[in-house]
Amino acid sequence: MLRYIIVAILVLLSQSTHAQVEMADNFRGEGKIYVVIAVILIIMAGFFYLLFKLDKRAKQLEKEIEEK
Amino acid sequence: MDYLLKKDWWKWFCIALLTYTIVAGLLVPVPRLNILNETIRVLHFHVPMWFGMIFLFMASVIHAVKYLRSGNNNSDAFSSELASIGLYFGVFGILSGMLWARFAWGEFWSNDPKQNAAAISLLIYLAYFVLRGSLQDQQQRSRISAVYNIFAFSLMIPLLFILPRMTDSLHPGNGGNPALSIYDTNSTLKAVFYPAVIGWTLLGFWIASIASRISLTKQKLEDA
Amino acid sequence: MQRIVQLIRKDLVVDWRQQNPFSGILLYLTSTIFASYMAFAGYVSLEVWNTLFWIIMLFTSVNAISKSFIQEERRSHYYFFLCKPHEIILGKLIYSFLYLLAVGCVALFLYSILLGNPLINYPLFLLNLILGCLGLSSAFTMVSAIAFRTSNRSIMMAVLGFPVIIPVLVLSINNSYKILDSFILMQIQGNLTALFSVDVIIIALTFVLFPFIWKS
Numbered sequence: 001m002l003r004y005i006i007v008a009i010l011v012l013l014s015q016s017t018h019a020q021v022e023m024a025d026n027f028r029g030e031g032k033i034y035v036v037i038a039v040i041l042i043i044m045a046g047f048f049y050l051l052f053k054l055d056k057r058a059k060q061l062e063k064e065i066e067e068k
Numbered sequence: 069m070d071y072l073l074k075k076d077w078w079k080w081f082c083i084a085l086l087t088y089t090i091v092a093g094l095l096v097p098v099p100r101l102n103i104l105n106e107t108i109r110v111l112h113f114h115v116p117m118w119f120g121m122i123f124l125f126m127a128s129v130i131h132a133v134k135y136l137r138s139g140n141n142n143s144d145a146f147s148s149e150l151a152s153i154g155l156y157f158g159v160f161g162i163l164s165g166m167l168w169a170r171f172a173w174g175e176f177w178s179n180d181p182k183q184n185a186a187a188i189s190l191l192i193y194l195a196y197f198v199l200r201g202s203l204q205d206q207q208q209r210s211r212i213s214a215v216y217n218i219f220a221f222s223l224m225i226p227l228l229f230i231l232p233r234m235t236d237s238l239h240p241g242n243g244g245n246p247a248l249s250i251y252d253t254n255s256t257l258k259a260v261f262y263p264a265v266i267g268w269t270l271l272g273f274w275i276a277s278i279a280s281r282i283s284l285t286k287q288k289l290e291d292a
Numbered sequence: 293m294q295r296i297v298q299l300i301r302k303d304l305v306v307d308w309r310q311q312n313p314f315s316g317i318l319l320y321l322t323s324t325i326f327a328s329y330m331a332f333a334g335y336v337s338l339e340v341w342n343t344l345f346w347i348i349m350l351f352t353s354v355n356a357i358s359k360s361f362i363q364e365e366r367r368s369h370y371y372f373f374l375c376k377p378h379e380i381i382l383g384k385l386i387y388s389f390l391y392l393l394a395v396g397c398v399a400l401f402l403y404s405i406l407l408g409n410p411l412i413n414y415p416l417f418l419l420n421l422i423l424g425c426l427g428l429s430s431a432f433t434m435v436s437a438i439a440f441r442t443s444n445r446s447i448m449m450a451v452l453g454f455p456v457i458i459p460v461l462v463l464s465i466n467n468s469y470k471i472l473d474s475f476i477l478m479q480i481q482g483n484l485t486a487l488f489s490v491d492v493i494i495i496a497l498t499f500v501l502f503p504f505i506w507k508s
Contacts, residue, residue, distance in 0.1 A: 033106040035171045036094070039113050039164040046160040050153075050275060057282050064289060136504050191455040198451055202442040212441055215501045219434060220456050222497055226490050227459045 069131065069146045072277050079274055085267030089113075092260045110168050112260050116268035117161030118186065123269045124154030124276065125193070129221045132214035142284060144210035147217065148200065149280040151193055153272050158190045181231035188227060192220040295375055299383030300390075303360075307391075317356045321399050324348050329406040336407055342469045345403055349396060349428065350461060356395055357388050357432040358449045361440040377503040384433050385495065392429040396421055413471055416480075420467045423484065427460030427491045434498040437505050460494075463487040 072078065093112035131147035134140070165183065166176045177183065199216055203209035307314050328344055336344075361384070400421070404411065411417055432453055439448040467483050477484075 032171055033109075035107045035168055036109045036113070038167055039110045040090075042164045042167060043113055043117065043160050046156065046163070047271075047275075050156050054275070054279055054282065057279070061282055061286055061289070064286070068289065068292075188455055188458055195451045195455055199438070199442065199448065202444060202448060204443070208441060211504055211507075212438055215504050216438055216452060219438075219497050219501055220452075222493065223431075223456050223459060223490075226486075226493060227462075230459055230463060230486060230490075 069127065069150070069277070069280065070142075072273055073281065078270055082267055082270035082274060085263045086271060089260060089264040089267050093264065096256055096260060098257065107168060107172055108257075110164070111257065112264040114161060114164045114168060115261070116265045117157050117164065119265045120269040120272045121154045121157040121161060121189070124150050124157060124272050125189070125221060127273070127276075128154060129218055132217040135210060135214045136218075141210065141287060144214065145283045145287065146276075146280050147214060149283060150273075150276045151196060151217065153276040153279065155190065155193045155197070157268075157272055158186060158193070162186055162190065185224075185228050185231050189224050192224060196220065295379050296383045296386070299375065299380065300387045303383070303387045313359055317352065317395060318398065320355060321348070321352050321395065322402060324351065325399070325402050325406055332407065338410060338472050339469065341407060341410060342472055343465060344407075345399070346424070346461060346465045346468070348403070349399060349424070350457070352395055352399065353392050353425075353428045353432055354449055354453060356392060357429060358436050358439070358446065360384055360388050360433055361436045377506040378499065380506065381433075381437075381498060381502040384437075385430050385498065388429040388433045389426055392425045393422065396425050410472055412474060413476075416471050416477060417468060420464060420471060420484065420487070423487045423491060424460060424464035424468075427464070427487065427494060428457060430491065430494045430498055431457050431460065434494070434502065437502060441505070459490050460487065463490065 089112055093109055098106070098108050128147045128150035131143045131150065135143035135147060162183075165186070169178060169180075169183075170176050173180075196213060196217055200209055200213045203212060325348060328348065332340060332344065432449070435449060435453040435456060438452060439445045442448045463483060463486055467480055467487060470480050470483070
């Protein structure tokens, strides 16, 4: 069963790349652009982590104000 | 920092610059270079982390000096929040740089003076936070950590000039690597890079201002 | 001026009377050098000789100078009324420089006996050693004044000190390697000047910042 699913997915994937619709295929075709994307993702993940920490501090502050 | 807390216009400026950075940074044609290939585009995302870090640390030191001169608790809060956001920028820079280095130089860490200087500046500010953690009395903590902040930052600056003289840098634009002339001549790269630096730095100040707002409110609450 | 001399003399007398700290440092030095002799004897290249020497100097100086303020705990109130912070820090800087220089000479002596002596250009090596000791001693004096206020001093000494000391260490290791490699004064003049200016920066910062620590 699993095998069929995998095959189906692969067929779908290969069709989509063969399709004559114009896509940014070259985008991933060459030149290590993934590195750039990974770099951006790392930085974004970092900023989200930072935002969560700030959020936590703000929540704590809210709680303290309520207690008072 | 006081000014930044009051005004809002610079946040819109920051949003505009960063939008421009992401769009132009990914789409504008870049010089075609060996090895670097498309990864030359990390110039707009990875390198500004360092600039942002340095600017944030500088602002932190300025507030440390202000604290020592005035004894105003707000300055201390600004100083430590700026330093902590700067530290985050440094960590982002080092992680993204290591990933990039894996593809451009083949190793995560390769004894590059800029990498080492970055690691040292992170160590300094980690030590700064350890120092803050180990001092109980609030006034003493503010004063002594301000002193260490100034002392360590001022010694970091000669380091940035000394280290590159000891070993050749692998970074593009150093010691015979490609791209030295391209940084100087290619105006399209510059046209994205400078706004990117300003944009990311402003984002850092934005987050730092939120953080200091929280800590100032907390201080007020404790005083009341 | 007279006060500074008195402060230095006081430190000297205290160390002379106690004898414990200084002989402790000497023993520390001897055992480190002996341990590295056991580990490295036979295959010491010039680079290893040089780097090992400076690493030993680094760890010895952390231990030697960490005491400079920490031992003052009970006396500090006393000074507070007697002397200005500038005088105290100047006295401490001079004393710890001389102290580390003495330790450094002993270290060089023992080290060259056990691990061989590739030195040719003594004056230049000693000049570099003096500049290196000046940087190490003054940076660690300042750091020990900072660490004096914290709860876990010995760890804070290392944590705060090592990132700060790196410029001095890198420059002096590099210089002394070049000196061993038979460079002459003209060739390393730039690096020596850089080392000297880092020392000057450290001392100037210490001078400006110390009163703020002392006040509390």
